Amino acid sequence: MAVKTWALRKSLWVYHANTGACNNCDIEVLELLTPRYDIERFGMVLVGSPRHADVLAVTGVCTRQAMPRLQELYLQTAKPCVVLAIGSCALDQGIFTEAYHMGAKVDETIRAVDPNAIIMYVPGCPPKPEAMIGAAVKAIELLKTL
Amino acid sequence: MAMGVLTFLLAAVGTLVLGLLLRWVDRKVTARVQWRVGPPWYQPFVDILKLTGKEKLMPASARGTGFLLAPVVGLAAVSVSTAILWHAVLWPQTAFMGDLIVLIYLLMLPALMTMLGAASSGNPHAAIGASREMKLLLSYELPMVLAILVAIVRTAGTNGTLTFRLGDLMAVQQATAPAVAGISGVLALLVAILCMQAKLGQVPFDMAEAECEIQAGVYVEYSGPSLAMILMTRAMLGALMPLLLVAVFWDGLYTGAWWGYLTFAGKYLLLVVLVTLIRNTNPRLRIDQVMRFFWYRLTPVAVAALILAIVGAAKGITWL
Numbered sequence: 146m147a148v149k150t151w152a153l154r155k156s157l158w159v160y161h162a163n164t165g166a167c168n169n170c171d172i173e174v175l176e177l178l179t180p181r182y183d184i185e186r187f188g189m190v191l192v193g194s195p196r197h198a199d200v201l202a203v204t205g206v207c208t209r210q211a212m213p214r215l216q217e218l219y220l221q222t223a224k225p226c227v228v229l230a231i232g233s234c235a236l237d238q239g240i241f242t243e244a245y246h247m248g249a250k251v252d253e254t255i256r257a258v259d260p261n262a263i264i265m266y267v268p269g270c271p272p273k274p275e276a277m278i279g280a281a282v283k284a285i286e287l288l289k290t291l
Numbered sequence: 292m293a294m295g296v297l298t299f300l301l302a303a304v305g306t307l308v309l310g311l312l313l314r315w316v317d318r319k320v321t322a323r324v325q326w327r328v329g330p331p332w333y334q335p336f337v338d339i340l341k342l343t344g345k346e347k348l349m350p351a352s353a354r355g356t357g358f359l360l361a362p363v364v365g366l367a368a369v370s371v372s373t374a375i376l377w378h379a380v381l382w383p384q385t386a387f388m389g390d391l392i393v394l395i396y397l398l399m400l401p402a403l404m405t406m407l408g409a410a411s412s413g414n415p416h417a418a419i420g421a422s423r424e425m426k427l428l429l430s431y432e433l434p435m436v437l438a439i440l441v442a443i444v445r446t447a448g449t450n451g452t453l454t455f456r457l458g459d460l461m462a463v464q465q466a467t468a469p470a471v472a473g474i475s476g477v478l479a480l481l482v483a484i485l486c487m488q489a490k491l492g493q494v495p496f497d498m499a500e501a502e503c504e505i506q507a508g509v510y511v512e513y514s515g516p517s518l519a520m521i522l523m524t525r526a527m528l529g530a531l532m533p534l535l536l537v538a539v540f541w542d543g544l545y546t547g548a549w550w551g552y553l554t555f556a557g558k559y560l561l562l563v564v565l566v567t568l569i570r571n572t573n574p575r576l577r578i579d580q581v582m583r584f585f586w587y588r589l590t591p592v593a594v595a596a597l598i599l600a601i602v603g604a605a606k607g608i609t610w611l
């Protein structure tokens with residue numbers, strides 16, 4: 146078991162889901178792949194399919210349209226899977242909180258289908274790449290306890 | 292019998308380790324090309340280890356047998372071909388007749404299995420990927436075989452007998468000159484390198500799994516151990532194809548002296564890094580562009596090389 150969690154910690158594959166972000170958070174997520182931050186040093190890569198993912202990086206407010214899709218996406222990932230809620234929007238819908246097109250918050254949306262989901266929050270509008278790396282490190286620490 | 296099983300296991304496991312190390316070389320060189328640091332050397336091993344520990348999901352719309360069996364058969368086919376190829380390279384005189392033909396067939400199986408698995412996953416992205424993979428296979432297989440034929444013609448004995456035995460192919464090349472030493476040989480090797488790129492599914496020929504366009508295409512529904520098997524198959528294929536090209540075109544491994552091993556390693560690594568460099572300096576092509584490229588450009592080149600080689604062999608002109 147210890148070997149498995151060690152391997153999981155060393156090789157987190159990220160699937161990036163935009164649930165109605167203003168695109169600023171997404172740009173910051175892509176920043177992680179650039180030479181300055183180079184997250185592949187820790188074995189993290191962006192993957193194209195949720196089936197391959199170990200981390201679901203969610204940005205955006207989770208609109209009514211996006212809500213069922215986000216739930217479906219979470220159910221499609223192979224567990225164990227960590228959800229990273231990135232940006233003020235993903236935390237508590239930020240400045241859009243009372244708008245007409247809001248679904249539920251990202252964490253509530255995901256807890257609705259899996260009460261035991263592992264959800265990490267990265268505050269900021271948008272969060273700095275350093276903050277996201279910090280969240281990734283915390284996720285890695287957390288996976289040690291699995 | 293026991294020896295055979297041992298050879299098979301050693302070849303398969305050795306190639307797997309080599310292939311995963313080469314995956315790291317690929318990722319590291321890519322990272323350096325992009326001014327990044329890149330992953331540590333054990334990263335591909337960790338990836339495989341992690342995937343074996345993950346949950347195995349099967350979509351409700353999938354046909355279970357084909358979906359789960361395809362990666363296993365693909366991996367098995369590649370493992371058998373590793374045994375044949377390494378055996379032929381290390382002990383040329385003990386290889387069997389026509390092993391080259393068996394090898395060409397076996398190396399086609401992973402692509403067929405990819406299609407089967409994708410088609411039985413019931414996912415529309417995978418269906419698109421499978422159709423592209425099929426077209427890709429139809430495109431590169433013909434020039435590839437033609438290029439290998441060039442090497443066979445160039446290494447025909449003085450009495451004009453063609454050999455389909457890898458061992459003889461290498462023995463003749465080591466006794467006289469490598470098949471690549473001549474105009475037709477160079478053309479054939481260039482064609483074969485591009486076909487290898489397509490067979491390995493590397494950019495610019497990775498449209499079957501285009502990850503930002505059709506979400507990893509043929510592999511979209513695979514997770515956990517099945518995905519690990521697919522990655523292992525691809526890593527082993529990545530170690531095998533350069534080896535095949537070195538054996539067929541570039542006089543293989545000369546075991547008679549210490550520098551034989553050195554030159555072999557040099558040739559092999561050159562081809563491996565070439566794949567990575569092509570992959571890093573080209574954008575992905577559309578499938579119709581690829582088919583046009585292979586059929587209308589590379590196939591005529593391969594045919595021309597074959598004609599040159601035949602003329603050269605008939606007239607005894609070695610540089611043709």
Ligand code: SF4
Pocket residue numbers: 165166167168169170204205231232233234235239269270271272
């Ligand atoms: S948190 Fe800020 S930057 Fe990120 S999506 Fe919301 S509004 Fe845009």
